[in-house]
Amino acid sequence: xxxxxxxxxxxxxxxxxxxxxxxxxxxxxxxxxxxxxxxxxxxxxxxxxxxxxxxxxxxxxxxxxxxxxxxxxxxxxxxxxxxxxxxxxxxxxxxxxxxxxxxxxxxxxxxxxxxxxxxxxxxxxxxxxxxxxxxxxxxxxxxxxxxxxxxxxxxxxxxxxxxxxxxxxxxxxxxxxxxxxxxxxxxxxxxxxxxxxxxxxxxxxxxxxxxxxxxxxxxxxxxxxxxxxxxxxxxxxxxxxxxxxxxxxxxxxxxxxxxxxxxxxxxxxxxxxxxxxxxxxxxxxxxxxxxxxxxxxxxxxxxxxxxxxxxxxxxxxxxxxxxxxxxxxxxxxxxxxxxxxxxxxxxxxxxxxxxxxxxxxxxxxxxxxxxxxxxxx
DNA sequence: TATTATT
Numbered sequence: 199x200x201x202x203x204x205x206x207x208x209x210x211x212x213x214x215x216x217x218x219x220x221x222x223x224x225x226x227x228x229x230x231x232x233x234x235x236x237x238x239x240x241x242x243x244x245x246x247x248x249x250x251x252x253x254x255x256x257x258x259x260x261x262x263x264x265x266x267x268x269x270x271x272x273x274x275x276x277x278x279x280x281x282x283x284x285x286x287x288x289x290x291x292x293x294x295x296x297x298x299x300x301x302x303x304x305x306x307x308x309x310x311x312x313x314x315x316x317x318x319x320x321x322x323x324x325x326x327x328x329x330x331x332x333x334x335x336x337x338x339x340x341x342x343x344x345x346x347x348x349x350x351x352x353x354x355x356x357x358x359x360x361x362x363x364x365x366x367x368x369x370x371x372x373x374x375x376x377x378x379x380x381x382x383x384x385x386x387x388x389x390x391x392x393x394x395x396x397x398x399x400x401x402x403x404x405x406x407x408x409x410x411x412x413x414x415x416x417x418x419x420x421x422x423x424x425x426x427x428x429x430x431x432x433x434x435x436x437x438x439x440x441x442x443x444x445x446x447x448x449x450x451x452x453x454x455x456x457x458x459x460x461x462x463x464x465x466x467x468x469x470x471x472x473x474x475x476x477x478x479x480x481x482x483x484x485x486x487x488x489x490x491x492x493x494x495x496x497x498x499x500x501x502x503x504x505x506x507x508x509x510x511x512x513x514x515x516x517x518x519x520x521x522x523x524x525x526x527x528x529x530x531x532x533x534x535x536x537x538x539x540x541x542x543x544x545x546x547x548x549x550x551x552x553x554x555x556x557x558x559x560x561x562x563x564x565x566x567x568x569x570x571x572x573x574x575x
Numbered sequence: 576t577a578t579t580a581t582t
């Protein structure tokens with residue numbers, strides 16, 4: 199049986215050090231660039247998000263100096279986090295304000311300033327077990343905060359029992375030596391009023407996979423090999439039940455993988471599918487995949503609509519590679535429509551079925567595959 | 576009794 203776990207986590211903003219300065223890279227007296235106000239770390243990215251999607255999402259905020267989705271050196275799998283360095287510190291701030299907390303598929307991404315990279319901040323993550331079930335996240339933080347600055351904390355909760363603590367959790371300190379001190383001070387100790395002592399140790403390295411994860415990874419690696427190099431790295435595994443086989447732009451070998459991975463994903467939809475909305479799937483107007491995926495036409499957006507709206511709407515359905523709001527050249531207001539590119543036919547079809555007719559504010563969206571007619575407009 | 580935070 200698979201235990202579904204949900205978590206509670208504090209969103210910690212690391213905050214840039216120093217005072218705010220005018221735009222542009224900050225050059226310190228020793229000549230090195232200070233990117234503490236432009237460089238962001240993004241956590242809890244969906245496993246299947248690609249570098250291109252990552253760049254596309256954060257590029258919608260402002261000009262990016264550099265960005266990197268961090269991958270496992272050996273397997274190439276996303277490690278679920280990445281870095282974005284903006285040219286303008288204001289855009290970094292804007293990215294935090296608009297994208298932190300964004301829900302993408304099953305994840306809620308976290309966007310915060312990156313700490314300066316250093317060996318002292320690595321391996322500072324602790325695994326805690328034997329916690330009293332009554333202890334909440336705040337209590338746990340209070341217990342550990344005497345040893346240093348806490349970057350993240352979470353207590354694992356059982357979803358089937360509506361959020362009851364499982365008595366285990368994680369604490370990430372800013373510095374490894376702080377984590378070491380916390381182990382010395384708290385491992386084997388009874389928290390105030392607790393009946394049993396807690397266990398505190400360094401968390402297992404993420405590279406030490408469970409059997410399931412290893413199996414998944416094996417299949418993913420095999421699938422990538424099978425479908426070819428680089429331009430097929432956007433290989434996706436649908437998180438929704440198959441809608442019947444539409445043409446797939448870049449993959450014909452995934453049913454096994456779908457079955458493997460669907461087990462761990464829930465079906466998540468924004469709005470009920472109506473029979474009417476399925477008419478948009480009739481197929482007569484389909485243009486087929488253009489380049490990297492399936493282009494979707496979104497009509498009846500408000501003049502204030504921006505790219506983040508489209509990410510918010512379509513992200514939960516699967517792999518989105520690009521979003522674009524069409525704006526009036528002079529007013530810079532949305533002309534009422536936009537486009538979204540999705541990698542997988544099934545996910546695009548599910549997004550269309552769910553979002554066509556979706557009420558956004560006081561407007562009812564019209565969503566369909568882009569047609570050749572619209573293409574010429 | 577284990578999630579994915581340092582390029």
